[in-house]
Amino acid sequence: MTESSYTPLFETKRAKGSLIYKLFAISRFVGIIFIWFYRATHITENGRIRPVWIGMFGAEIWFGFYWILTQAVRWNRIYRRTFKDRLSQRYENDLPGVDIFVCTADPNIEPPIMVINTVLSVMAYDYPPEKLSVYLSDDAGSDNTFYALLEASHFAKHWIPYCKKFGVEPRSPEAHFRLETNKLEPYQAQHLASVKKLYQDMENRIELAKKLGNFSKNALLEHRGFSKWDTFSSKGDHDSILQILIDGRDAEAKDTEGCRLPTLVYLAREKRPEHFHNFKAGAMNALIRVSSEISNGPIILNVDCDMYSNNSHSIRDVLCFFLDEEKGHDVAFVQFPQDFHNITKNELYGGSMRVICEVELHGLDGYGGPLYIGTGCFHRRDTLCGRKFIKGSKFQWKENSVPKTGESIAELEERIKELASCTFEKNTQWGNEMGLKYGCPVEDVITGFSIQCRGWKSIYSNPERKGFLGVSGTTLDQTLVQHKRWSEGDLQIMLSKFSPIWYGLGKIDFGLIMGYSTYCLWSPNCFATLYYSMIPSICLLKGVSLFPQVSSLWILPFAYMIITEHAYSFAEYLWSGGTALGWWNEQRIWLYKRTSSYLFAAIDTFLKLVGYSDSAFVISAKVSDQDVEQRYEQEKMEFGVTTTPFFAILTSLAMLNLFCFIGMVLKVIRAGGVEFDHEIMALQIVLCGVLVLINLPLYNAAFFRKDKGRMPSSVTLKSVFVALSLCTCCYAFL
Ligand SMILES: O=c1ccn([C@@H]2O[C@H](COP(=O)(O)OP(=O)(O)O[C@H]3O[C@H](CO)[C@@H](O)[C@H](O)[C@H]3O)[C@@H](O)[C@H]2O)c(=O)[nH]1
Numbered sequence: 001m002t003e004s005s006y007t008p009l010f011e012t013k014r015a016k017g018s019l020i021y022k023l024f025a026i027s028r029f030v031g032i033i034f035i036w037f038y039r040a041t042h043i044t045e046n047g048r049i050r051p052v053w054i055g056m057f058g059a060e061i062w063f064g065f066y067w068i069l070t071q072a073v074r075w076n077r078i079y080r081r082t083f084k085d086r087l088s089q090r091y092e093n094d095l096p097g098v099d100i101f102v103c104t105a106d107p108n109i110e111p112p113i114m115v116i117n118t119v120l121s122v123m124a125y126d127y128p129p130e131k132l133s134v135y136l137s138d139d140a141g142s143d144n145t146f147y148a149l150l151e152a153s154h155f156a157k158h159w160i161p162y163c164k165k166f167g168v169e170p171r172s173p174e175a176h177f178r179l180e181t182n183k184l185e186p187y188q189a190q191h192l193a194s195v196k197k198l199y200q201d202m203e204n205r206i207e208l209a210k211k212l213g214n215f216s217k218n219a220l221l222e223h224r225g226f227s228k229w230d231t232f233s234s235k236g237d238h239d240s241i242l243q244i245l246i247d248g249r250d251a252e253a254k255d256t257e258g259c260r261l262p263t264l265v266y267l268a269r270e271k272r273p274e275h276f277h278n279f280k281a282g283a284m285n286a287l288i289r290v291s292s293e294i295s296n297g298p299i300i301l302n303v304d305c306d307m308y309s310n311n312s313h314s315i316r317d318v319l320c321f322f323l324d325e326e327k328g329h330d331v332a333f334v335q336f337p338q339d340f341h342n343i344t345k346n347e348l349y350g351g352s353m354r355v356i357c358e359v360e361l362h363g364l365d366g367y368g369g370p371l372y373i374g375t376g377c378f379h380r381r382d383t384l385c386g387r388k389f390i391k392g393s394k395f396q397w398k399e400n401s402v403p404k405t406g407e408s409i410a411e412l413e414e415r416i417k418e419l420a421s422c423t424f425e426k427n428t429q430w431g432n433e434m435g436l437k438y439g440c441p442v443e444d445v446i447t448g449f450s451i452q453c454r455g456w457k458s459i460y461s462n463p464e465r466k467g468f469l470g471v472s473g474t475t476l477d478q479t480l481v482q483h484k485r486w487s488e489g490d491l492q493i494m495l496s497k498f499s500p501i502w503y504g505l506g507k508i509d510f511g512l513i514m515g516y517s518t519y520c521l522w523s524p525n526c527f528a529t530l531y532y533s534m535i536p537s538i539c540l541l542k543g544v545s546l547f548p549q550v551s552s553l554w555i556l557p558f559a560y561m562i563i564t565e566h567a568y569s570f571a572e573y574l575w576s577g578g579t580a581l582g583w584w585n586e587q588r589i590w591l592y593k594r595t596s597s598y599l600f601a602a603i604d605t606f607l608k609l610v611g612y613s614d615s616a617f618v619i620s621a622k623v624s625d626q627d628v629e630q631r632y633e634q635e636k637m638e639f640g641v642t643t644t645p646f647f648a649i650l651t652s653l654a655m656l657n658l659f660c661f662i663g664m665v666l667k668v669i670r671a672g673g674v675e676f677d678h679e680i681m682a683l684q685i686v687l688c689g690v691l692v693l694i695n696l697p698l699y700n701a702a703f704f705r706k707d708k709g710r711m712p713s714s715v716t717l718k719s720v721f722v723a724l725s726l727c728t729c730c731y732a733f734l
Pocket residue numbers: 103104105106110137139278279280283303304305306373374375441442443444482485486489617618619620621
C-alpha cells in the first residue's frame with residue numbers, strides 16, 4: 001500500500017461538551033478556595049486555635065486536592081471506533097498469531113466448569129484457529145481442572161463449529177444456554193439441543209469426577225497426562241505439569257466439520273514451599289515463556305478465569321489498533337473494561353464500577369491510555385517482555401515464529417517444562433524488567449504503568465457489545481476485601497520507586513499522572529472521610545458548631561459544593577447507564593469502602609513499610625450459597641460473617657451517627673427548642689441525618705432482620721459498645 005492511499009483502521013473522537021464541563025469545574029475550584037479561606041480565617045476563636053477545626057481544615061484540604069486530581073480523567077475523554085472490514089481487506093491472510101492466557105488458582109472458588117466455559121468462549125473467537133492458542137494456567141495444580149479441560153478439548157470439536165455455523169454470541173456455552181432460545185429456527189434448535197446434551201453430559205462427568213475423587217477409566221487410559229499427578233504432593237509443592245491437549249500444528253486436530261482447531265495447553269507451574277510464587281504475576285510470566293516455545297503469538301490476551309468472551313470479534317477490534325499503519329506502532333496494549341454478567345439492577349455493592357468504565361478510562365485514554373487492569377487486555381508480546389518503544393520504529397508482525405524442531409509433543413513438553421520451574425527466574429530480569437512485575441497486589445497496574453513509562457501508549461476499547469463478562473462479588477465482605485487488595489496495591493505503587501509522581505514525571509503525560517494518582521491515593525481517603533463522618537456528628541451532640549451559620553454568606557460555598565458534588569455525580573451515574581437507586585447505593589458503598597477497606601489498606605501498607613506484614617492476594621469468590629445468591633438477587637445487603645474486621649468498623653460508625661442524631665433530637669425536645677441553635681447547626685444536622693439515612697440497611701440488618709445475612713449479634717453488641725464509649729469520651733474531651 002502506498003502512503004497516500006492510507007485509510008485508518010480506527011478513528012478517535014473527542015467527547016462533546018467539554019467546554020461546559022471545564023467552566024463548571026472552574027466554578028467548583030473557586031468554591032474550594034472559598035472553603036479553604038473560610039477555614040483558615042475562622043480557625044481561631046477568642047485568639048485560641050480550635051483543635052477540632054484543624055481536623056476539618058485538613059479533611060477539606062484533602063478533599064479539595066483529591067477532587068482536583070479527579071478532574072484530569074474528565075477533561076479529555078475520547079472514544080474509539082474500529083473498521084474491521086478494512087482490516088479483513090488488508091490483512092486477512094497475514095493475521096498475527098494470538099496467544100490467550102486464562103489464569104485460575106483454586107478449584108473451589110473457581111469451579112472447573114466455569115473455567116472451561118471461559119476457555120471455550122475464547123477458543124471460539126472469530127479468528128483463524130491455526131493462529132489461535134489458548135493456555136490455561138492452574139495455580140492449584142488441580143487434576144479436576146485438568147480433567148475438565150481435557151473434556152473441554154473434546155467438546156470444543158462440537159461447540160466451535162456450532163458457534164461458527166450460526167454466528168452465536170456469546171460463545172461461552174453456559175451464557176449461550178442462558179439466552180432465550182424459543183425464537184430459533186428449527187434447524188438451529190435441533191443443533192442446539194444436541195450440543196446442549198453433549199455439554200450436560202460433560203458437566204455431569206466433571207461433577208461426578210469431583211465428587212468421587214477419581215476419573216473415568218476411559219479418561220485415565222486415554223490420557224497419559226494424569227500420570228503427572230503421581231508425584232504431586234500438594235498445591236504448593238509439585239513439579240511443573242505441562243500438557244498440550246490440542247496441538248494446532250497437527251493437521252489431524254480437526255473439529256466435526258473438518259476445520260482446524262486452536263491449540264490448547266494446560267500448565268501448572270512448579271511450586272515449592274521454599275520458593276515464593278508471586279501469585280498471578282508469577283503465573284503469567286511462566287505462561288509467557290512456555291507459550292513462546294509453542295506458538296509464540298505476537299499478541300497476548302490475558303483473561304481471568306471467570307471472564308468469558310462476550311464478543312467473538314474482539315480480536316479483530318484489537319488488531320485494528322495494533323495494525324493501523326500510522327497510529328498502531330506505539331500501542332503496547334488494548335484494554336477492555338471489566339464488565340460483569342451478574343450485576344443486579346441497582347447494584348447494591350457498586351459492582352459494575354460504572355463511572356470508572358464509562359467516564360474515567362475514556363479520560364485516561366485521552367492522555368496516553370488506560371491502566372492495565374489485569375483482565376480483558378491484549379498485549380504486544382515484545383513489550384510485555386520489556387522492549388522499549390523507539391520513536392519511528394515500525395513493527396514487523398511476521399517476525400515471531402517457532403522454529404520447527406521435529407520433536408514429538410511429549411519431547412517438546414519435557415524440554416520446555418523447565419521454563420515453568422521455580423528456579424528458572426533466578427538471576428534473571430523476570431518479574432522486574434521482563435514480564436509482569438512482582439511484589440505488588442495489583443501486578444497489573446504497576447506493569448501497565450511501567451510499560452507506558454517506556455514510551456508506549458495503550459488504548460481503551462469499549463465497544464457497544466461488551467468484550468468480556470465476569471463475576472462480580474455478591475456480598476459486602478467480598479467487595480470490601482477486593483477493594484482492600486486494590487487500594488493497598490495502588491498505595492504501594494504510590495510509595496514505591498514506580499510512583500506515578502516521581503517515576504512518571506517527564507515520561508508520561510501529566511494528565512495521566514493525575515489519573516494514576518486518583519487510584520493510587522484511594523486508600524488515604526479513609527482519614528478525611530472517617531473524620532468527616534464522625535467528628536461533626538459528635539460535635540452536633542455536644543452543640544459545637546463546625547460550619548458557618550445559615551444566615552452567613554459563608555454558607556454559600558459550602559452549599560454550592562455539596563449540591564454540585566451530588567448533582568453532578570448523580571447525573572454522571574445516570575449517563576453511565578445506572579439507576580437513581582443505584583446511585584444512592586453507590587454513595588453507601590463509597591462510604592463503606594473508604595471507612596473500612598481503605599483504612600485497612602493504609603494500615604497494612606504502613607506495616608509493610610516498617611517490615612511487619614506481607615501483602616497477600618486473597619482470591620475473589622466466584623460462587624456462593626444459594627440463599628446468599630438469592631439475597632443478592634433481591635438486593636439485600638449481606639452481613640452474615642463474623643470473621644471480618646470490616647463490619648465492626650462500619651457498624652460502630654453507623655451506631656455512632658445514630659446515637660448522635662437521636663441525642664440531638666432528645667436535647668431539642670427536652671430544651672423545648674430554646675437552647676439549641678438550628679441556625680449554626682444546620683449543616684451538621686444534614687450531614688449526620690444523611691449518614692443515618694444511608695445506613696438504614698445496616699440498622700435493619702443489625703436490629704430487625706432474621707435471615708442468615710443479618711448482622712451477627714456479636715458484631716452489633718461490640719459496635720454499640722464502641723460507639724457509646726466513643727460518644728462519651730469525645731463528649732467529655734472535645
Ligand atoms: O495466586 C494466584 C492468585 C490469583 N490468580 C488468578 O488471578 C485472577 C484474578 O483473581 P481474582 O481473585 O478474581 O481477583 P479480582 O479482584 O477479580 O482481580 C482483579 O484484580 C487483580 C489484581 O488485584 C487482577 O490480577 C485481576 O486480573 C483483576 O480482574 C483469577 O483468574 C485467579 O485465578 C492466579 O492465577 N494465581
